[in-house]
Amino acid sequence: MVVMHVKERKILNRDETYIIDLKFIKKVKISETATNCGFTECSSKSRFQSAMGILSAFRFAFQNLFFTPILYGVIASLAVFSTVWDNGDRFKDQLTDRFRSQDDTFDFVIVGGGSAGAVLANRLSEFHTVLLLEAGGESHPFQAIPGLSIFLSKQPGTDWMHKSVTQSKSCFACRHKVSKTVENDAQCSITRQRQLAISKNKYIFSQGKNLGGTGNLNYLMHLRGNPLDFDNWATITGDPTWGYDGVLPYFIRSEHFVGETTDKNAHGYGGPLQIQIPDCVGLAEEWNRAGVEMGYPHIDLNGRHTEGFDTVFYPIKTGVRQATYRSYIQPARNRPSLLIRKFAHVNKVILIREGKTSEATGVEYDRHGHRKFAFANKEVILSAGSLQSPKLLILSGIGQQEHLKALRIPAKSILPVGKNLQDHFSTLLGPFYINKARTISFDRDIDKQSFVNFASNGKGPLTTSGFQAAAVLASTLAKAQGQGGWPDLQLTLFGLTPHRMFYSDIGHAFGIREDILRRYYGDATGKENAFFIMVTLTRPLSKGDICVAANNPYKPAVIRPSYVCDDLGHDIKVLTEGIHRALYLAENTTTFQALETTYSHKCFPGCENVPFRSEAYWECYIRSFSIANGDHVGTCAMGKVGSPYAVVDPELRVQGIDRLRVVDASVMPTIVGVPTQASTIMIAEKGAALILNRWKDEVKVGYGPPKQLPGNP
Numbered sequence: 001m002v003v004m005h006v007k008e009r010k011i012l013n014r015d016e017t018y019i020i021d022l023k024f025i026k027k028v029k030i031s032e033t034a035t036n037c038g039f040t041e042c043s044s045k046s047r048f049q050s051a052m053g054i055l056s057a058f059r060f061a062f063q064n065l066f067f068t069p070i071l072y073g074v075i076a077s078l079a080v081f082s083t084v085w086d087n088g089d090r091f092k093d094q095l096t097d098r099f100r101s102q103d104d105t106f107d108f109v110i111v112g113g114g115s116a117g118a119v120l121a122n123r124l125s126e127f128h129t130v131l132l133l134e135a136g137g138e139s140h141p142f143q144a145i146p147g148l149s150i151f152l153s154k155q156p157g158t159d160w161m162h163k164s165v166t167q168s169k170s171c172f173a174c175r176h177k178v179s180k181t182v183e184n185d186a187q188c189s190i191t192r193q194r195q196l197a198i199s200k201n202k203y204i205f206s207q208g209k210n211l212g213g214t215g216n217l218n219y220l221m222h223l224r225g226n227p228l229d230f231d232n233w234a235t236i237t238g239d240p241t242w243g244y245d246g247v248l249p250y251f252i253r254s255e256h257f258v259g260e261t262t263d264k265n266a267h268g269y270g271g272p273l274q275i276q277i278p279d280c281v282g283l284a285e286e287w288n289r290a291g292v293e294m295g296y297p298h299i300d301l302n303g304r305h306t307e308g309f310d311t312v313f314y315p316i317k318t319g320v321r322q323a324t325y326r327s328y329i330q331p332a333r334n335r336p337s338l339l340i341r342k343f344a345h346v347n348k349v350i351l352i353r354e355g356k357t358s359e360a361t362g363v364e365y366d367r368h369g370h371r372k373f374a375f376a377n378k379e380v381i382l383s384a385g386s387l388q389s390p391k392l393l394i395l396s397g398i399g400q401q402e403h404l405k406a407l408r409i410p411a412k413s414i415l416p417v418g419k420n421l422q423d424h425f426s427t428l429l430g431p432f433y434i435n436k437a438r439t440i441s442f443d444r445d446i447d448k449q450s451f452v453n454f455a456s457n458g459k460g461p462l463t464t465s466g467f468q469a470a471a472v473l474a475s476t477l478a479k480a481q482g483q484g485g486w487p488d489l490q491l492t493l494f495g496l497t498p499h500r501m502f503y504s505d506i507g508h509a510f511g512i513r514e515d516i517l518r519r520y521y522g523d524a525t526g527k528e529n530a531f532f533i534m535v536t537l538t539r540p541l542s543k544g545d546i547c548v549a550a551n552n553p554y555k556p557a558v559i560r561p562s563y564v565c566d567d568l569g570h571d572i573k574v575l576t577e578g579i580h581r582a583l584y585l586a587e588n589t590t591t592f593q594a595l596e597t598t599y600s601h602k603c604f605p606g607c608e609n610v611p612f613r614s615e616a617y618w619e620c621y622i623r624s625f626s627i628a629n630g631d632h633v634g635t636c637a638m639g640k641v642g643s644p645y646a647v648v649d650p651e652l653r654v655q656g657i658d659r660l661r662v663v664d665a666s667v668m669p670t671i672v673g674v675p676t677q678a679s680t681i682m683i684a685e686k687g688a689a690l691i692l693n694r695w696k697d698e699v700k701v702g703y704g705p706p707k708q709l710p711g712n713p
């Protein structure tokens with residue numbers, strides 16, 4: 001093992017051990033190597049100055065010393081890399097396009113090749129001709145590495161980077177951006193627009209912009225949700241097949257589970273998406289043990305459960321991120337029945353009036369500078385995600401009457417499109433310092449060897465996004481309402497030690513001001529070992545909405561998330577309780593006491609005027625260090641016809657319009673109590689089965705291997 005210490009900087013290698021302090025070289029001994037991640041702790045012993053040592057130190061310096069600065073350089077230039085990648089792919093696509101089919105009529109036209117759209121493209125093209133239109137290109141190679149997750153969002157080539165409107169009750173520490181955009185006011189009415197010279201307190205919402213969608217840049221936590229999340233959907237929609245027992249077979253169908261679990265029957269074996277625990281789980285074992293100390297079971301959180309703790313599963317294969325890009329799109333790509341058009345920005349759905357109702361016949365889209373049209377013999381399916389499917393509906397004439405009127409878009413169906421926006425809302429607690437190297441430090445653990453280890457074995461610290469274990473808990477408020485078995489809080493272990501650029505990287509990932517984080521994390525940087533806990537409100541009362549400001553597909557949607565805005569103060573109370581439980585776990589369980597866990601004593605900048613750790617302090621902390629999880633749902637909710645939020649029916653058909661469905665996260669009527677990718681994939685699997693069943697009498701033979709319709713599993 002080699003440790004090179006140049007001034008304050010350490011770089012690790014696995015073969016030999018030196019400390020170079022520019023003036024002298026020290027031999028050091030490895031005192032401990034932690035399990036599975038390859039974290040290291042070192043202590044110096046004696047000096048030596050052998051010629052061999054110096055020679056190998058120089059050799060090492062040439063091979064490794066520059067690795068970390070280069071890595072930081074690459075990470076800092078990810079924006080450039082992603083743009084260059086995107087432009088290169090665009091150029092290649094333009095060149096090869098002339099050799100591809102120029103057909104414009106297909107059985108199905110799918111808009112958006114993200115988490116849901118990729119599943120549909122795969123399943124439907126087994127039996128029908130499918131055109132998949134995706135605004136972005138191929139997934140970026142860096143997106144395959146889970147360890148780079150916190151750097152992947154907000155890169156211009158591969159992220160839509162939507163902006164919320166200015167928030168008054170949260171986001172106080174969010175990045176302030178100078179902007180001259182025209183903003184909608186609080187009522188989503190385009191008649192009252194204001195010109196803002198400086199816009200602040202805005203969230204930047206990431207959404208993946210390439211094949212695989214947001215699954216390419218998310219944090220890889222694969223959690224399905226609580227059975228009551230889905231039983232609630234069955235009640236809302238009046239359709240029992242959306243209850244837990246109805247949706248479970250579709251979770252199972254999507255999955256190929258690898259590894260050990262306490263609930264084997266809950267899992268699928270042989271599905272497209274490989275699910276497993278990554279090689280590097282850091283403090284997960286201690287986390288689960290501490291949960292048991294607190295009276296919660298260590299369970300499989302993807303099984304039938306109420307409350308509990310568990311290590312988080314990821315959609316990975318030999319360490320590599322799968323997303324729906326590698327699991328659903330790549331295996332289907334060569335089918336003659338599937339045509340993928342990348343860099344195709346869809347502007348609206350083409351609707352024609354048929355008697356009293358309208359029917360979707362195709363879409364209008366722009367590609368490589370040309371306006372084009374594609375037509376569907378059977379159906380058009382929108383899978384553009386919760387922030388864009390509603391926008392496309394509105395631009396096509398499906399939305400709220402006043403809104404369409406103000407936009408001068410002829411109304412085709414009056415529906416509450418864009419209302420009911422829900423998301424998880426979090427804050428990040430820590431650092432919690434510990435006395436052992438059990439978490440990842442970028443400065444210490446990410447080196448040339450860790451890349452080699454990842455590339456050749458799929459092992460090591462690069463296999464984890466940092467989010468390694470979770471707990472789902474019901475708050476006392478939920479229990480008081482008789483919902484003790486229906487968790488409304490998630491605590492997630494974030495196993496990173498603050499590295500040199502931590503304030504900047506976390507600021508980038510979560511959209512928080514760097515100057516504030518530099519002040520807050522100033523003491524933490526350079527300390528050996530620490531972890532964080534993300535505290536998440538998973539069943540918020542506060543709801544937001546989305547509308548569009550102009551009849552122009554290139555104008556960003558107006559997004560009002562309205563986090564922690566409920567009049568009862570419910571959301572703040574539940575989050576504060578979550579913070580107390582996280583603190584209890586870290587400070588009061590014997591498992592974490594054995595690691596000498598101590599919480600940061602620093603006051604969050606802006607909250608100095610309230611007593612540290614008082615209820616008022618935590619409220620200030622939450623409203624300042626606000627993290628929007630990006631789990632947006634509900635903007636095209638399914639429900640009973642005529643209900644206040646229902647846009648699609650339980651078969652995901654847009655109400656009042658023929659041959660048009662929405663199949664993505666936006667159809668969830670209420671948000672599930674965990675991150676939303678697994679449930680989005682389940683919705684797409686169920687949606688595909690519904691569509692195939694509808695068109696079962698018109699199946700074309702000869703498109704791909706399966707000879708039998710999947711139907712209900």
Ligand SMILES: Cc1cc2nc3c(=O)[nH]c(=O)nc-3n(C[C@H](O)[C@H](O)[C@H](O)COP(=O)(O)OP(=O)(O)OC[C@H]3O[C@@H](n4cnc5c(N)ncnc54)[C@H](O)[C@@H]3O)c2cc1C
Binds near residue numbers: 115345630
């Ligand atoms: C930073 C972040 C971290 C997250 N972490 C997790 C996590 O750890 N675990 C988890 O389960 N969930 C996580 N999520 C949420 C999860 O990834 C999403 O819920 C899920 O991917 C949504 O899938 P979707 O199919 O609805 O939308 P998307 O995956 O966003 O797909 C929509 C696709 O449509 C395309 N598109 C949009 N508009 C157009 C248009 N006009 N024309 C053509 N194409 C268009 C987009 O480019 C995109 O490819 C995270 C989200 C974010 C933002």
